[in-house]
Amino acid sequence: MNGIVWLGDEGDPTWFPPVSQALDEPDGLLAAGGALTPARLVCAYERGIFPWYSDGQPVLWWSPDPRAVLFPDELRISRSLRKVLRRGKFVTRLDTDFAAVIEGCAAPRPSAPGTWLTAEMIFAYRHLHDLGLAHSIETWQGDRLVGGLYGVCLGRVFFGESMFSAATDASKVALVRLMVEARARGIVVIDCQVPNAHLQSLGSRSIPRTDFVQLLHEHSRPHEPGSWKAL
Secondary structure (H helix, E strand, O other): OOOEEEOOOOOOOOOOOOOHOOOOOOEEEEEOOOOOOOHHHHHHHOOEEOOOOOOOOOEEOOOOEEEEOOOOHOOOOOHHHHHHHOOOOOOOEEEHHHHHHHHHHHHEEOOEOOOOOOOOHHHHHHHHHHHEEEEEEEEEEOOOOEEEEEEEEEOOEEEEEEEOOOOOOHHHHHHHHHHHHHHOOOOOOEEEOOOHHHHHOOOOOOHHHHHHHHHHHHHHHOOOOOOOOOO
8 A cells, every 4th residue: 555654463563653644635544454452552542543444454544634522521412412311211321331332333324334343343442341441331221222432541531433323312312421421530532533513513623633642642641441330
């Protein structure tokens, strides 16, 4: 692949090229190859890099510019969503069924029948969850999981990966719970990776990659692995 670095299985498994070397087109493509080991994933997130690829491709590593982020105090909750929250129609839980959440995120959707969550990625993030570094925020209706999101937490940064909804507003309810947890745990920023209209309507905004990397330098360490279930 022209213009990007190939990461082989030899040498330092935590090395990445500087994010300033990422391509402008496609926006943010930085490197390819390498295995999705916990050490490599953690080092990637600390540098503002994340994996995103499809079956049949090598692992592709990205660091887009600008970067979409959501600051906990900037979440926008619509009037209709406030009504849903007040009615108590849903219950939210943390880290009680990470596997089901990531499988829900991987399931085909009417607007996107394929999935970018390969079996390799699902295995890798479940491993991070077992290590206490990846977490699920779940929306339940009775004994049925109807929505949720998952991501990686390093220090005071939560790197959102994906969300799903099998009931109206279920993923939004999970996002509200994430913001509650972020404030309680001192998380200062949620990484949303790339801009999209849905998250922008909820308060996300784009910042220069250099500003995002500075936030990571200030807040992504130390890591405090562990389940969120107890709090």
